[in-house]
Amino acid sequence: MTTPAQPLDTGAAAEPAATYRLAVVPGDGIGPEVIAGGRRVLEAAGRLFGFRFEWHKVLIGGVAMDAYGVPMRDEDLAACAAADAVYFGAIGDPKYDDPKAKVRPEQALLAMRKGLGLYANLRPVTVQPVLRGSSPVRESLLEGVDMLIVRELTGGLYFGKPSEQRDTPAGREVVDTLIYTEGEIRRVVKLAFELARGRRKKLTSVDKANVLSSSRLWRTIVEEVKPDYPDVTVEHRLVDACAMTLIQRPALFDVIVTENLFGDILSDEASVLAGSLGMLPSASIGEKRTPFGVHGLYEPIHGSAPDIAGKDVANPLATILSGAMMLRWSLGRPAVAEAIEAAVGAALADGYRTPDLVAATGEQPGQKKVGTQAMADAVVAALEAGASQKVGAGGPGERAGAR
Ligand code: IPM
Ligand code: MG
Numbered sequence: 231m232t233t234p235a236q237p238l239d240t241g242a243a244a245e246p247a248a249t250y251r252l253a254v255v256p257g258d259g260i261g262p263e264v265i266a267g268g269r270r271v272l273e274a275a276g277r278l279f280g281f282r283f284e285w286h287k288v289l290i291g292g293v294a295m296d297a298y299g300v301p302m303r304d305e306d307l308a309a310c311a312a313a314d315a316v317y318f319g320a321i322g323d324p325k326y327d328d329p330k331a332k333v334r335p336e337q338a339l340l341a342m343r344k345g346l347g348l349y350a351n352l353r354p355v356t357v358q359p360v361l362r363g364s365s366p367v368r369e370s371l372l373e374g375v376d377m378l379i380v381r382e383l384t385g386g387l388y389f390g391k392p393s394e395q396r397d398t399p400a401g402r403e404v405v406d407t408l409i410y411t412e413g414e415i416r417r418v419v420k421l422a423f424e425l426a427r428g429r430r431k432k433l434t435s436v437d438k439a440n441v442l443s444s445s446r447l448w449r450t451i452v453e454e455v456k457p458d459y460p461d462v463t464v465e466h467r468l469v470d471a472c473a474m475t476l477i478q479r480p481a482l483f484d485v486i487v488t489e490n491l492f493g494d495i496l497s498d499e500a501s502v503l504a505g506s507l508g509m510l511p512s513a514s515i516g517e518k519r520t521p522f523g524v525h526g527l528y529e530p531i532h533g534s535a536p537d538i539a540g541k542d543v544a545n546p547l548a549t550i551l552s553g554a555m556m557l558r559w560s561l562g563r564p565a566v567a568e569a570i571e572a573a574v575g576a577a578l579a580d581g582y583r584t585p586d587l588v589a590a591t592g593e594q595p596g597q598k599k600v601g602t603q604a605m606a607d608a609v610v611a612a613l614e615a616g617a618s619q620k621v622g623a624g625g626p627g628e629r630a631g632a633r
Contacts (some may be wrong), residue, residue, distance in 0.1 A: 233308075252284065252313055253292050254317045255291075256319045256320055257291040258585075262319070263540070263544050263546070264548070265538070270606050271573075271606055275553075279565075290321065290338045291335040291338050292326055294338065295323075300633060307341070307342060314520050315528060319529070320530065320535070322336055345525060347390075347516035347518060349384045349516050350515055351380070352555075353378070353380075353510060353531055354378045354379075354555075355375065355424070355480075355500040355510060356518075357503055358505070358509070358578050361565075361587065364505030365505045367503055370531075371481070372503060373481060376428065376481075376484075377486060378425060378484070379486045380493075381488060381494065381497060382414070382415070382487075382493065384397065384490075386408055386410060386490035386491055388408070389490075393406045407617060410447065414454065419452050423626065426485040427462055429484055431461055431484070432463045432465075432485065433459075434465050434472070434485070434486070434487070435450055436466075436472045437467075437469065437497065438468055440468060446491060452464060469495075477526075480503050505587060506587055506589075508532055508545025508587075509545065509548055510548050511532065512557040513552070522561050523560045523561060524559050541603045543602065544586075569617065570613060573612035573616055577609045577612045580608065581597045581598045583600065
């Protein structure tokens, strides 16, 4: 049904490890709940496939402002850098939302992306067949939707300086800076070409070249890189028109590459196709390699959702699927990643639904409305059932050392 994002050839060790060291960052709002669910699934996968995790819990975000007075301490960034991968919940707390505040929890997320050199954010968008009815988009349009949004993550308006409000004789004025170096554009564009090569070989580059200089350089660089990938078909789309086509004909897209803010916006839009923002995982990666794959940070694309925090109603599936991406990209365990993805599909096919997934359709016969932890349990049960079937058929490949 879906095309998993193809990891690059990382030159990783042939034998995956028995123990992985993970930095776990629950963060704010629903972060701790969805991470708890995700951890249970990862632990279960380790039991079933014969490996384990060492978890190093790190406080970053509003919780760190509460505990230490800063959104992120240097030593916590260092702990994330030292781990094999970072498993991340969400950041953001309305308590710190004062627009005049100099320090905000989100700054930690940006500093972490920058500090770990995670220049590419990979956001796969697929639609679970049983959730087609949960999307407000007509079901017939969702057939064949399988795209990967590659969002540039450490440049553009998010990091350009100056970014400030100032007083002038004419009143307040404000500036944000959209700046990209050629190198920043080229590395993410090349990665997107590589990823397209491992999928359906179609790349859509999204920009606003009819208005922005930055977009014109972006487009030029895509054209410069294109000859190195003659097997990949490339198209350019303007972001406004692309936003429309994403809903009108979503199955057209394979890999989309775009700058930071456009990618932020388009990926939330694309999540509507999947039925809920609570379904979409992400991986943020850069140049750094570990013995088992790329170093990376794995997080659901949704935020901290403070309005539903602490109520055990948040959908943990995006976090669970982010765990699968971590196994595939950072930990050298693609078969385990697939097993978790299949277990998510199976739990949904069994009728398990968190409230966000019921909201669109109302409760249907055969559906079981469950909370965060019960949904994670349903995935664990499906994972165990899948593994025991495979044992019957000759044992799970990875435990048997087949990979
Ligand atoms: C995301 C989020 C973040 C972003 C916020 C929380 C800073 O929306 O990961 O998409 O804008 O990058
Ligand atoms: Mg966003």
